[in-house]
Amino acid sequence: MNKREIPAALRRAAEQLPMPHSQELWEMPVSKQTELDYITAQELPQVPTRRRAFLPALTCCIVLLFFGWFWQYRMVETTVFLDVNPSIQITANRRDRVLEVTGLNADGRSLIEGQVFSGLPLPTVLGQLADTLAQRNYLTPEKSTVLLTVQSRRQSHVQELESLLSSSIQSALEPRKIAPAIILQTYEEDASLQQAASQQQVSPGKMQYIRQILEEEDDYSLEELASMSLEDLRRLAQKEAGDDWEEDDDLEEEDREDWDSEDQEDDWHASQSEKDTDDGGQEDEDSDRSDDLEEEDDPDEEIPSGEDDGEEDEDPDDSEEGDDN
Structure with missing residues (x-):
């Protein structure tokens, strides 16, 4: 029998085996297996007790490190709004490293296009933005107002x-002969303020500044x-505060005039006293000099009264004696 004949022989033998009826197969008793044999048993890997205790601690450390x-x-710690005409929002982490710079209007988006500030x-970053604003003539010696709003x-x-941010902006604009008028304010987060800023297409920092003006301007x-x-908003805010400034200036001017008059009077009295002192000393010196000159150079020196009386007494006697003779 060759290899080709073997499969055919096996097939014939299988066909000749007695085949039980399906009903008989269903009714045959089946004994359940009470224990696993070497075929059905599956051995699970045993983890050492020390390793099982170490895994939760390692997981906690990884979570803490990731959170730290x-x-x-990566967590936003500081938000800065820079407003000139472009409005820009800058977020930074706890180490004051920039996370993201966003333009809040068309000019702001055009200003930061193509620049990388992350990290x-x-x-x-504030210095670079100020220099770019000056390059594009948003900041000039005539238009130098910068609104800087900080939240942390x-x-x-x-x-x-x-x-720090004000100094950085001033240092960046100093080579261009621009002295910026920086308006500083702390941002107070408010949902209604953010909604109004979004509706008017301005930054929340500028909207907060506008609300401060509205409190004084109706x-x-x-x-x-x-x-x-x-620039116009700054002039309007200065105009609203101008009356108080003028009153303060008037008071300062009156005080200055009073101080000047008092100082002039004190100076006059001091000069007069110094003059009197100088004149008195000069008069004393002149009198001393005149006395010395009179003692030395006066030819008509007076004779003591006693001597004059004796001579006068002698003269009459002599004249009487001569008459007698």
Whole structure:
């Protein structure tokens, strides 16, 4: 029998085996397996007890490290709004490293296009933006108003940050002979303020500045002020505070005049006393000199009264004796 004949022989043998009926197969008793044999048993890997206790601690450490890294480097800690005519929003982490720079209007988006600021120090980015604003003539010696609005989770850090950012802007504009008029304000987050800023297409920082002006100025509406440039808003704010400044200037001028008159009177009295002192000393010196000159040079020196009386007595006697003779 060759290899080709073997399959055919096996097939014939299988066909000749007795085939039980299906009903008989269903009714056959089945004994359940009470224990796993070597085929059905599946051995699970045993984890050592020490490793099982170490895994939760390692997981906690990984979570804490990730949270610490995210808190230090990826969480927004500070938000700065820079307004000239372009409006720009800058977010930074706890280490004052910039996370994102966003243009809030068309000019702002055009200003930052093609520039990469992520990871740079916040003062450096403010200096670069100020220099770009000067290059594109948004800032000139005639138009130099800058509105800087700062918000931070750490309130104690706001004042220090405002000083650093102002110095950075001034240093960047100094080579261009521009002295910026920087308006500093701390941002107070408000949902209604953000909604109004979105409707008027201005930054929340500028909207906060507009609301401060509206508290003193009733002749303008919110829409009119939102359409004004920052330079005009600054002039309007100065105009509203001008009356108080003029009163203060008048008071300072009156005080200055009083001080000047008092100072002039004191100076006059002091000069007079010095003059009297000088004149008195001069008169004393002149009198001393005159006395010395009289004692030395006066030819008509008076004779003591006693001697004059004796001579006068002798003269009459002599004349009488001569008459007798």
